[in-house]
Amino acid sequence: xxxxxxxxxxxxxxxxxxxxxxxxxxxxxxxxxxxxxxxxxxxxxxxxxxxxxxxxxxxxxxxxxxxxxxxxxxxxxxxxxxxxxxxxxxxxxxxxxxxxxxxxxxxxxxxxxxxxxxxxxxxxxxxxxxxxxxxxxxxxxxxxxxxxxxxxxxxxxxxxxxxxxxxxxxxxxxxxxxxxxxxxxxxxxxxxxxxxxxxx
Numbered sequence: 140x141x142x143x144x145x146x147x148x149x150x151x152x153x154x155x156x157x158x159x160x161x162x163x164x165x166x167x168x169x170x171x172x173x174x175x176x177x178x179x180x181x182x183x184x185x186x187x188x189x190x191x192x193x194x195x196x197x198x199x200x201x202x203x204x205x206x207x208x209x210x211x212x213x214x215x216x217x218x219x220x221x222x223x224x225x226x227x228x229x230x231x232x233x234x235x236x237x238x239x240x241x242x243x244x245x246x247x248x249x250x251x252x253x254x255x256x257x258x259x260x261x262x263x264x265x266x267x268x269x270x271x272x273x274x275x276x277x278x279x280x281x282x283x284x285x286x287x288x289x290x291x292x293x294x295x296x297x298x299x300x301x302x303x304x305x306x307x308x309x310x311x312x313x314x315x316x317x318x319x320x321x322x323x324x325x326x327x328x329x330x331x332x333x334x335x336x337x338x339x
Contacts (some may be wrong), residue, residue, distance in 0.1 A: 140297060141235065141299060141300070141301045141319065141339045142235060142236060142295075142296070142299040142300070143235055143236040143237070143238065143293070143295045143300045143301070143337065144235050144236075144237050144238070144300070144301045144302075144303065145237075145238045145239075145240050145286075145289060145297065145300065145301070145302045145303070145318075146232065146237065146238070146239055146240070146303045146304075146330070147239075147240060147241060147304040147305060147306075147309070148239055148240075148241035148243065148322075149241065149243070149305075150305040150323065150325045151303060151304065151323055151330050152220060152224050152225075152228075152249060152263070152330060153217070153218065153219075153220050154218035154220070154221070155216050155217070156215065156216055156217075156218045157216055159215040159216060160213065160214075160215040161214060162215075162273045163211065163212035163215040164201070164212045166168050166210055166212075167201045167204040167212055168200045168201045168204065169197075169200055169258060169284055173200070174337060175196075175200070176196070176197060176200065176327060177280070179193055179196040179197070179241060180193075181279070182243050183244045183274070184243060184244050184273045184274055184279050185273055185277050185278060185279055186272065186273075186274040187277070188190040188276065189313060189335055190206065190210075190227065190245060190246050191206075192244075193212075194206045195243070197213070198210050202262075204243075208287050209227070210246065213246060213247075214246065214247065214250040216247070217247060217250045217251055217254055219254075220254075220255050220259070220263075223331055224329075224331055225259070225262065225266075227330065227331040227333075228263070228266040230330070232266050235339070236268045236293065236295070237266060237267050237269065238267055238269055238270070238289055238293070239264075239267045239269075239270040239271065239272075240271045240280065240285065240289065240302075240304075240309055241271070241272055241273065242273045242280050243272050243274065243277040244274050245271075245274055248272065250306045253259055255313060260289075262309065268293065269289075269292070269293065271288070271289060273285070273293075276288060278308040280304070280306070280312070281306075281309045281311070281312040282312075283315075283316060286302075286312065286313055286316050286318065287316070290316075293338070297315055297316055297317035298318075298319070300318050300319065301319045301320070301321065301338060301339060302318045302319070302320050302321075303320075303321045303323060303330060303333070304322065304323070305322065305323045305324070305325050306322075306330055308310050310322045311327055319338065321336060321338055323332070325326070
């Protein structure tokens, strides 16, 4: 029997528009998100560099773009948040311990909160027992350490915990730790259909 659910944020509750960000960067002259930028993203998402350091790192690859343009292109990924997903959370609140686990950065969280409005964001956050953002925990999925951190801090039993995420690599690591999983297929599944899956 499931007692706790750990949810991802992006493409689970908050829709993401990856192509919008790719297109915005292309307009600024960036051909691809190369290995250096991938490494800088990980540093940013684990709180090892701040926003300015990250934006300046990106700027070295597109020197003709200013930092505001780069920040806007980076934030173009943030999409909408369907209201029914918030209403779905309300149905879970008294039945399970629920947690939010996201690989993210302060720039995207600021944009998300601005996009949906602070009142909506606070209401969303209030549904969770605890929120784990990678830039605060200093560790990100698919590192086993972040799953172990949540399990240990909250006295959760893996076999009574469900992890919901859209990324297969994250799902596989959670499975390896004995956690129940549901991989959301973006465009096919919706988190609001959880009960239809007969997992909980």
